[in-house]
Amino acid sequence: MKLDLLLRNADIITMDDRRPHATSLGIWQGRIVGLDDELDGLDAAEVLDFDGATVTPGFIDAHCHTTWFGLGLGEVDVSGARGLDQLYAMLEADMATIGATGEEKTSDQHTKWLMATGFSQTQHGGEFPDIAVLDRITGERPLFMRHNSGHMTVVNSAALRLAGAESPSFQNPDGGVIVRDAAGRPTGLVQETAQELVQQLILPYSIADIEAALDRATRRYASEGITSFTEAGVGGGWIGHSPAELAAYLRAANGGRLHARAQVMPVLDVLHALDGHGLDSPGAVPKGLDLGISTGFGNDYLSLGPTKVFLDGSLLGETAAVSHEFCSHGQKDNAGNIGYFQADPARLRERIEAAYAAGWSIAAHAIGDRAIDLAIDVIADCQATYGPRTVPNRIEHASITRPDQLARLATAGIAVTPQASFFRKGGDGMTTSLGPDRLPWAYRAASFLEAGVTLAGSSDRPVADGNVLRGMQAFVDRRTDSGAVFGNPDERLTARQALDIYTNGAAAATGTMDIKGSLTPGKLADFTVLSGSPLDAPDIGALEVLATAVGGRFTYQATGAQSFNTLH
Structure with a gap:
């Protein structure tokens, strides 16, 4: 057997507890074949000396808006x-x-x-x-x-x-x-x-425009070490750009203009009745896409994720559905504001259940704790009625999570995607808006992990900074522009935990743990090359991405790292 690519002399952080560190990695047909001694006696078409550079699993952004x-x-x-x-x-x-x-x-x-x-x-x-x-x-x-x-x-x-x-x-x-x-x-x-x-006066964008946007965006992703991402809402509603948005993704992938693997979430608004769909539960009206296509359809490069449903609004805009009114920066005209749901909760439940019955996993945008209550209730009921999903159900953002909700999330197996990228620019404002009593509930991290909740690294880009290295540092220090620690200091993660949520955690939340998240033989050869180790860097965000590879093919190489030392 002859490998396609062999990496040598690297500081490889595998994020696999069974073999946490290696110096050599072999790749064949886009997959990892082995590490170190497992490669003894194997030759390769190309052998690269990384001169001690750090290699990690490719970064996964589990919630962003790429188009x-x-x-x-x-x-x-x-x-x-x-x-x-x-x-x-x-x-x-x-x-x-x-x-x-x-x-x-x-x-x-x-x-x-x-x-x-x-x-x-x-x-x-x-x-x-x-x-x-x-x-x-x-x-x-x-x-x-x-x-x-x-x-x-x-x-x-x-x-x-x-x-x-x-x-x-x-x-x-x-x-x-x-x-x-x-x-x-x-x-x-x-x-x-x-x-x-x-x-509706502007939309839809043309497929060509969206394809060009995907090319621009994912080139940036590659330069930041991102090898996979989840597009959190396409096809309709106020977050989508075209009813044919998935076609643009397919064209970009087939034309070599999609520079990272994509999981795409259709918004709930684009699902429609599937009259001929059989159900175990009489009387239910399933909602889906034609031919019964649902979550999981696709391949390793482009696939459908959960359907995205908005339950409430935003924290910065004080439209999130919370249980106690916003402090509102002292504005009297905003007294009593507890945000609002994006539709009647009973109607939201009905629409979510119909989608779940048709085979869709659910990604519920829920910022406030009232919205999180609704999301947990509906998802748990759907799972009890129709069974679990291979691609996990999720709560997007889960920004204000009460202590009593932690165990409920873990029991229901619901993944969460809070973004540390909000801390620097928005942390001081959110601190004022929430007040001291609820601030410890905001953008949890360590307590999610302690409770056994799957925590996925993500950015919500372009809403916030999409740089993964800076996102890791934000989870570690939780610093705002004023220098304060945002929320509860005990929610800070270790550097290893921060790296883990952007690799294993995000892979688990996207239902791809079997092929992504760690540098383990048999998994996809998606990796990021860094100028130093994020596990001991004084400032993780200051590290440089030297190269990014998807399936063993480089999607990005920094100037000066354009060619690692080629041994043959």
Whole structure:
């Protein structure tokens, strides 16, 4: 037998307790064949000397928004603005190149809009843009500026007129709000499901545009050591970009433009009745995709994950469904705010049960503890009725988790994806919003592991920083911009635990533990090469990604590491 690739002289952290460390690794047909002495007597088509560089299992981001991120790389990025005057200047600069009506551009529907990304009021002293100023800058050209949480958008009057939502008499949709001032005039802020009113004027993006976005986004992923990711919502709702979004993924994968393995979550909104689907439970109405396609369909490179359902909103936007009101930064007009569900809980339960009956695992977006209660109740009931799922059911974010909910999550086998990437930029604001009594419940980590809950590393990119190394460091130190430790200091992870959740933990949460998560013979040869070990680095985020490989093929090599020492 002749190997395809043999790595030598490497500091290999396998994340497999049966053999935690090695110096050599052999690869054949995209899989790991063996380590160290298991390779004795085997030759290889290519042998590389890594000169002591650290090799870890490939990083897995279990919750991100890749199409959104890739599209945003081609839009006006306002994330660097500090103060509204800087933000206005960025929009004015774009208008100067295009014109107030967009007539200088082509007739494509997206180019008529001023599309901006990366806005957060936390970067502007808690202030939102003045719609009167936005109107002066943009004229009749409609503006769509996504909040970095994804749960709200800033628009101008032109966009509201096109959506028919400018009038004070306009009724808010279920689960969303057109925010208005005391006189009933829109402020330009559009929350939750109300975003769809504007988005439907922009969507769908073409398959070609989405494919290009995936190419841009996953090239970035590869440069950061990411070999697999889960796209948390495609196909519809306010998070999707096209009803044919999966086709764009397939084209990108077949055309070599998808540079990491993808698990894709269709949003619950795109599932429809499967009239001919037989059920064990009489009277149930299953919901799915045609031909009965459901969670798990696909291959090692591109597959369908759980269906994504939004139960509540966001923490930064104070629309998450919590049991005690937000402190609201002392604002009297927000007294009594405990957030809200995105639809009537009974209706949400009915829709989730229909999807589960048709074979789908569930990924429930639940930020607040009230939403987490609903998610646990519904998922546990579905599992009891229809059985467990090979791909685990999940709660996305699980941001405010009460102590009593930990054991319930573990018993139900529900995985969670809290993001440490929120701590640095958003931690101080969330601390004020939550208050001291609930702060220990926020973005747990160590207590999830202690309770036996599957914890998956993820970023929620582009809502937050998607760099995995910085995410690991955030789980270790939990530092905010002010230097404070966010939440309960006892929730901090060790460096090994932080690496484990982005490898084994994320693999377990995505139902791929048998082929990913550790450098174990028989598993996929997905690995990341680093300038040092994350287990003992003073600052994990300062490490450099030297190379990334998927199935033994390099998807990224840093300048200067373009060719490791080739022995033959």
